[in-house]
Amino acid sequence: MAEIFLFLLGRLQMKTLQWLRCYLVTHFMSLLQPETTLSHEMSGLNWKPFVYGGLASIVAEFGTFPVDLTKTRLQVQGQAIDARFKEIKYKGMFHALFRIYKEEGILALYSGIAPAILRQASYGTIKIGIYQSLKRLFVDRLEDETLLINMICGVVSGVISSTIANPMDVLKIRMQAQGSLFQGGMIGSFIDIYQQEGTRGLWRGVVPTAQRAAIVVGVELPVYDITKKHLIMSGLLGDTIFTHFVSSFSCGLAGALASNPVDVVRTRMMNQRAIVGNMELYKGTLDGLLKTWKSEGFFALYKGFWPNWLRLGPWNIIFFITYEQLKRLTF
Secondary structure, eight states, rough: OOOHHHHHHHHHHHHHHHHHHHHHHHHHHHHHHHTOOOHHHHHOSSSHHHHHHHHHHHHHHHHHHHHHHHHHHHHTOOOOOOOGOOOOOSSSSHHHHHHHHHHOOOOGTTTTTHHHHHHHHHHHHHHHHHHHHHHHHHOSSSGGGOHHHHHHHHHHHHHHHHTHHHHHHHHHHHHHHHHGGGGGGGHHHHHHHHHHHHHHHHTHHHHHHHHHHHHHHHHHHHHHHHHHHHHTTTSSSSHHHHHHHHHHHHHHHHHHHHHHHHHHHHHHHHHOOTTTSSSOOOHHHHHHHHHHHHHHGGGGGGGTTHHHHHHHHHHHHHHHHHHHHHHHHOO
C-alpha cells in the first residue's frame, strides 16, 4: 500500500509540475499583452488565491492555536466509554488555558503547532484556491454572485482540501489531546501511526472531517462573500477593513453553530487509537453523534462551542483581513 501511495504521489507531483510549467509560460506571455480584458483575466486560472489563501491561513492558525487546543481538550473529556478521557479536568476555556499552562508549561499551549501549520499550508491553499477558481467558472463579477453558487463552491472545495490534509489533522488532534504525554516528533509520529494503524490510521476520521469541512466552508465562505457584497453594494460601507471585519465575524459565528456537533465527533474519532482485536468506539459520524447524545446528553454535541467560536471568529477575522490585504499587492 505504501509503495502504491508513493507511486501515485510521484505521478501527481509530475503532473503538477507539468501543469505549473505550462501555466507559468502562458501567464508570462499574457503579461506581454496589456490589452487583456478584466473579464478574460478573471475567467482564467489564477495562482494568487492559492498562495494568498495558504499564507493567510498560516498567520490565522498561529494566532489562534491555543484556543483551538482548549477546544480539543474540552471535546475529548468526559467520554463515558473511553476510560482515558473519562475525567472532567476542565470547566471551560479559560480554566483549561490556565490549567494547561500551570501543569504542562506555556509550550503545551502550542502542542501540535507543527502539523497544524503544515495542514494549513495544504488545506488553506487548496480550499481558497479551488473556491475562488470554481466561482470564476460561474460568474466574473462580484455583483453576479449568489448564495447558492457560493455554497456549492464552498462545499466542493472544503471536501477536497480537508481530505488531502487529513493526516496532518490526525496528528494535530492527538498532540493537542495528549499534550506533554505525547511521545515522539512529527515525522516519527507519522511513521508510528502508519506502522501501527496503516494508511487507514492517517485518514482516520476523514469522513466526519470532510463533512465538517463541507459545512464550515459551505457556510463560512458564502456568508463572508454575501455579507461583504451587500455591505459594499448597499453603499453603507466600502471595500474597507471594517467591512472585512464585520463579514468575517458573521461567517465565524455561522460556521461555529453549524459545525460544532460534527466537530466533536471528528475530534473524538481522530483521537481514538485502533487496537487489533478491539472495536472502535465510534464507527462513523452518525454513530458518534447518537452515542454522544445518548451517553452524555444533547449539549455534549456543543462541547467546546465557546472556544470553537472564539477561535473561528478571530481566525476568520485574521484570515480574511490578511487575505484581502495580500490581494491588493501588485507585482
